[in-house]
Amino acid sequence: xxxxxxxxxxxxxxxxxxxxxxxxxxxxxxxxxxxxxxxxxxxxxxxxxxxxxxxxxxxxxxxxxxxxxxxxxxxxxxxxxxxxxxxxxxxxxxxxxxxxxxxxxxxxxxxxxxxxxxxxxxxxxxxxxxxxxxxxxxxxxxxxxxxxxxxx
Amino acid sequence: xxxxxxxxxxxxxxxxxxxxxxxxxxxxxxxxxxxxxxxxxxxxxxxxxxxxxxxxxxxxxxxxxxxxxxxxxxxxxxxxxxxxxxxxxxxxxxxxxxxxxxxxxxxxxxxxxxxxxxxxxxxxxxxxxxxxxxxxxxxxxxxxxxxxxxxxxxxxxxxxxxxxxxxxxxxxxxxxxxxxxxxx
Numbered sequence: 565x566x567x568x569x570x571x572x573x574x575x576x577x578x579x580x581x582x583x584x585x586x587x588x589x590x591x592x593x594x595x596x597x598x599x600x601x602x603x604x605x606x607x608x609x610x611x612x613x614x615x616x617x618x619x620x621x622x623x624x625x626x627x628x629x630x631x632x633x634x635x636x637x638x639x640x641x642x643x644x645x646x647x648x649x650x651x652x653x654x655x656x657x658x659x660x661x662x663x664x665x666x667x668x669x670x671x672x673x674x675x676x677x678x679x680x681x682x683x684x685x686x687x688x689x690x691x692x693x694x695x696x697x698x699x700x701x702x703x704x705x706x707x708x709x710x711x712x713x714x715x716x
Numbered sequence: 717x718x719x720x721x722x723x724x725x726x727x728x729x730x731x732x733x734x735x736x737x738x739x740x741x742x743x744x745x746x747x748x749x750x751x752x753x754x755x756x757x758x759x760x761x762x763x764x765x766x767x768x769x770x771x772x773x774x775x776x777x778x779x780x781x782x783x784x785x786x787x788x789x790x791x792x793x794x795x796x797x798x799x800x801x802x803x804x805x806x807x808x809x810x811x812x813x814x815x816x817x818x819x820x821x822x823x824x825x826x827x828x829x830x831x832x833x834x835x836x837x838x839x840x841x842x843x844x845x846x847x848x849x850x851x852x853x854x855x856x857x858x859x860x861x862x863x864x865x866x867x868x869x870x871x872x873x874x875x876x877x878x879x880x881x882x883x884x885x886x887x888x889x890x891x892x893x894x895x896x897x898x899x900x
Contacts, residue, residue, distance in 0.1 A: 567733040
């Protein structure tokens with residue numbers, strides 16, 4: 565849960581606050597757990613929501629996300645780069661993504677939410693989540709390509 | 717369409733969880749929860765947990781029977797294990813602190829024999845279920861059952877702590893009342 569909060573807030577101290585608030589909130593509201601999702605999923609969603617709320621207070625511009633139309637990245641892949649991924653560079657690349665991109669990409673690929681759920685979490689439409697995700701992948705590929713070129 | 721970048725991140729999802737919060741975070745959570753600001757754990761009913769344990773034993777039996785038919789994706793299992801480790805650390809920390817408070821409060825008395833027995837019973841079920849979880853059934857359903865056991869144990873100790881405090885409060889009131897009478 566802590567890592568989820570760090571990925572969203574991009575700040576370890578803020579993530580600790582999120583973790584603390586979430587666990588305390590969960591304990592004080594155990595009665596509201598309906599059992600429709602697993603306890604872990606319920607807890608994780610509370611952590612995600614609290615982390616998102618904290619990020620929103622920084623006035624991150626989620627609205628700009630809505631400006632993007634559908635994006636098709638089928639012809640954007642670079643086969644040379646595709647064959648040379650390594651975990652360290654991908655992690656570093658994700659950290660360098662703009663906040664909105666990073667949030668959608670990590671919620672989808674690492675936390676396992678679908679675009680409909682991401683739409684609910686971020687208060688954006690499902691199609692916006694999809695297009696934002698595709699653009700975040702494109703941006704990540706560009707960053708990784710730069711890393712590889714820098715490394716020679 | 718095959719997307720190697722997407723697949724790479726999905727397949728290595730567990731590797732992205734490498735950070736741990738400072739220990740002080742758990743202590744702060746414990747302090748907040750023991751402040752008693754209206755949480756639902758300190759419910760006055762001592763018997764509720766017993767009903768819950770009976771239900772849980774039934775659930776565990778079902779899960780053990782179901783274990784040979786239940787399959788789970790490896791990637792999901794890794795996530796469940798990590799989730800379990802975090803939750804177990806959290807609850808164990810809370811339980812240990814409450815147990816210390818019970819020990820302190822009862823160091824000179826001997827009216828908790830049944831509590832120790834009941835805790836042993838929960839621990840035995842927990843140990844068996846945890847073994848199953850770690851060996852070949854790392855599923856969210858078993859994780860929930862394990863967390864439920866930890867919560868029941870915490871609830872049991874909290875309830876007993878409430879009873880101790882109530883008894884001690886009553887004893888003090890009686891003593892004060894007696895002192896008041898003798899001073900007349």
